[in-house]
Amino acid sequence: MSAESNPVRLGLVANLGQFSLLVVVNALVGGLLGQERILTAFGEDVFGITSYTTALVFIAVFGAAKAATNFFAGSLCDRYGRKPVLIAGWLVAIPVPLMLMFAPDWSWVIAANVLLGINQGLTWSTTVIMKIDLAGPNRRGLAMGLNEAAGYVAVAATSMATGWLAAEYGWQPGAFSLGAAYVAIALGLSVFAVRETAGHVDLEAESHIGGEHGLSTRQVLARTSLTDPTLSAVSQAGLVNNLNDGLAWGLLPILFAADGLSVADIGLIAAIYPAVWGFGQLATGLVSDRLGRKQFIVWGMLVQAVGLAAFAAADGFTAWVSAAVILGVGTAMVYPILLAAIGDTVHPTWRARAVGVYRLWRDAGFAIGALAAGLLADNYGIPTAITVVAALTAASGIVVALRMKETLRR
Template sequence: MTRSTAPPRLGIRANLAQFSLLVTINALVGGVLGQERTVLPLLAGQTFHLTGYTFLLTYVLAFGVTKAATNYFAGTWSDRFGRKPVLLAGWLVAIPIPVLLIWAPTWEWVVAANVLLGVNQGLTWSTTVIMKIDLAGPARRGLAMGLNEAAGYLAVALTAVATGYLAARYGLRPAPFLLGASYVALGIGLSGLTVRETRGHARLEAGRHAARSDGRHDHLHAGLTSREVFANTSLREPALSAASQAGMVNNLNDGLAWGLFPILFATAGLSISRIGILAAVYPAVWGAGQLVTGMLSDRLGRKHFITAGMLIQAAALALVALAGTFFVWLPAAILLGAGTAMVYPTLLAVVGDVAHPAWRARAVGVYRLWRDGGFAVGAVLAGIIADLWGLRAAVWVVAALTAVSGIIVAVRMYETHPETRRVQR
């Protein structure tokens, strides 16, 4: 007997069970990333005795390059093979990561683990983004992305705190990475047994898709080739290209925070527990803030949220460069998290607003290719500058780049949310 299935419906409420499940799965994805946040920079110095910031940041570079490339393929493969197989493949790739980190005899093993981590994050996080956009429909994309990114980055923050505690109590290895192993096991089970395919929701939205009244998107029809999707998302289309460069600079910031902030804090004499708090506060504010900012961008619009968020990040980075104590770095981390929360889900919502449902998964992949390429750019740039002129000089340069990125968004991007456009007219 064949089991009948209900036809797909759009909306978060109409798909609440699957949407909530995908939020939970993305929290596990974030947890796998968070297991490294506090511990790995300390492991590099204390266990492997690395000198030179550029060499130390090879693990961020390896992660950034592979995650950026995998994001692109995740979008293409999601259209070709379906969302669920790509999600499950990403979890299977993660199985060796905790083992490699626990047993690594040399730094090259850590770099290899981060190559796998980049593939894991690119496949799983990209696919949960695509699936939530499929389910939510056009009206609440900002809220959908806020919930997705909040779950992921709150998990990063909580895991950073937990691994910092485990490292302080039991040592840098193996305890912190056993937590990551439990996340991988749960992710495989939930993705394989309970997640349902969402391509049908994208096809439903494509059948209802209406063109903009101002004709701005007339050239972005359903039949774009992958090459045309890449060109429009990267360069040609103003909103998509502005989002792509802002995403890259945003993750350049995160690569800096991930790779160099713990070292900067350690040079000031902070304890492992306080470094863990600072490493967690930034993604915690980032994660929790997206619960509000994604929803507000559905009401107030995307462009100004992104511009303000980039400028707030620049100010926070400048404060990090100026400060030298825990009690000044703490508000700087809060400010950096708040600015990132304004930007992160809103940029994804812009891609969802502009891209046609027929090629939206590919556009998300291209956007995330550029965005997560920021990890690699940040690792190289910050590492070289830190080696030549010091840690604080690297933070100052990234702060300036972030301010310039915000100005580019203000000049180049137009408002993309349909409700806001109607109010503005």
């Protein structure tokens, strides 16, 4: 079909088919991650790992690999286009579920998580960038809410399903069989159905107001990380958000297991937090398009701090479910809005790289959080580790309140 008969247009309605397809692809990205949310219980049950620091190494290497890949994903998208980067991410993922299904020791799990980090950095970053491309400036919050909701609802569903599969059929190979199906479906969709969105960037750039055109990658890195008050505030909030998520991912299943919860119950609680987070983003992203970004980020970080403090003080299934809901609400208030704020602030010609830098810092939080939480838990206990991270999360919200400017153009 010619360009004249199929013109490039911006907006969710104008690009509904491709946008919906990318929502499905991102759900599969999240699903592949979801099978890992109770891996610390897997390590303890199958390989007898009792050191918190050792158990959380798999999250640290995942976070480091994903953070580094995020940075390069933005530049690769600008240089080669979005679709080739998306396909490359799914090719990297092919061995991941197989390595978990047949791992003879914990080193295989760590190696699988290096590949998973690369996969997530390439695929999740690219689906974010492509949705921002398609949506244009007017519904950016809604677009990011839909994107992140799809990913984290899939994380929740697959976490619960993995716990059920492990309880019914054992950890290997049954618990990780869903991941192999996710990779096959997503690779097929990415190759045969997803279309390139670079043309939408060119269209938006023609009418974009504000932001400097043509920055180098070094300049983008400096601005997003440090010199621009709004972008740097957003980046540190993303880092702290995933720092506390790394703690929740790694330590909470161990805390629940120590209290005698079954694998199925652990999977259920591990699913509630990303489920509330995922569905909540459908509302927060949309409302932020009307009310603005900053207040959601500030209050969301503070609500997350309350949820973490509740985990430290709580005991028993019901109390932990309540804490998971609070933490999920706080994360939903923050997660898509941070991405929308980046898209609001930067010029379309360097937006992909800015998103990559932001996601570099955000996912570095997984590595920092996993290692810090493991060391604190080994030396002072899990409740102390959770309390320290809760305090850091509250401090991050205060930094946003002091440094960030509202980014939504009314």
